[in-house]
Amino acid sequence: MLADPLSPEQSRSDSAVFRPDAPPVEWAVAEGYVDYEPAVAAMEARVAAIAAGEAPELIWLLEHPPLYTAGVSSKDDDLLDAGRFPVHRTGRGGQFTYHGPGQRVAYVMLDLNRRGRDVRALVRGLEDWIIGALGEFGVEAGVRDARVGVWVERKGAGWSREDKIAAIGVKVRRWVTFHGISLNVEPDLDHFGGIVPCGISEHGVTSLVDLGVTATMDEADAALKASFQRVFGPVAPGRSPV
Incomplete structure (x- = not known):
């Protein structure tokens, strides 16, 4: 079944990763397109600094040029x-995914030493963040058993199907997270045709614009920020690592 979006009150009371008393998470937005390898290098440097107590947590929003990434569970076929x-081989969880213009990627660098060393609670928090x-x-969205990501159900006269609107793939090092989520705002959905997204061939992909929601990237960012604060806690302006 679809999971119901959390209300602000439910998010604050039920989220295992919500920390209102922690220092604000830095929130940074990159300008232009960021190449994948420099982004990974910047993430790894920031993760090391967070683990050493030398930098605050960070949510980094960006867009990549068109590319495919292969997670640790990816299959060549x-x-x-x-x-x-x-094609970039990466250490995040999951299988093949696409990144490109019109898709908001959010790299999530959170300290689970502060938020509880519970990766399942983290993933549930990421799901609730996107759903919110x-x-x-x-847009009503939710999760599915045995299917990673966030999904929407689409119906018409005599038909229905489920499409994926957001992907999740994380890695944890010294209990600090990196990689993160991607939300389809207005990408070219044909670009997903070069892969089997997340190893799932029987369902499709969609975006906000494909669903008839003419949201800009700035509007998507504002929605992500509002929902993040309900699920994880306060944010503060930060600087893009690249």
């Missing part, structure tokens, strides 16, 4: 068109 876009952000636009 799920790369359908290897020559279409650059989509709720800001009136």
Whole structure:
């Protein structure tokens, strides 16, 4: 079944990762497109600094140029068109996914030493964060057993299907998280055709614009920020690592 979006009150009381008394999480937005390898290098440097107590937690919002990434569970057969876009092998969880213009990537660098060393609670928090952000636009979304990410149900006269609107793939090092989520705002959905997204071939992908929601990236960012604060706690302006 679809999971109901959390209200602000439910998020604060029920989220295992909500920490109102912790220092605010830095919130940074990169300008332009950020290449993948420099982004990973910047994340790894920030994770090390957070683990050493030398930097605050960070949510880093960006867009990548068109590319595919392969998580630790990826299968070579799920790369359908290897020559279409650059392919990056990465240490995050999950399988193949696409990143590109019109998709908001949020790299999540949170200290689970402060928020509880519970990766399942973290993933549930990430799901609730996305679901709450989509709720800001009136989009009902939820999670599915045995399927990673956030999904919407679409119906018409005599038909229905489920499409994925957001992906989740994280890694934890010294109990600090990195990689994160991607939300489809207005990407070219044809670009997903070069892979089997997350190893799931029987369902499709969608975006806010594909659902008829004409949201800008700034509006998507505002919804993500509002929902993040309900689920994880306060934020403060930060600087993009790249």
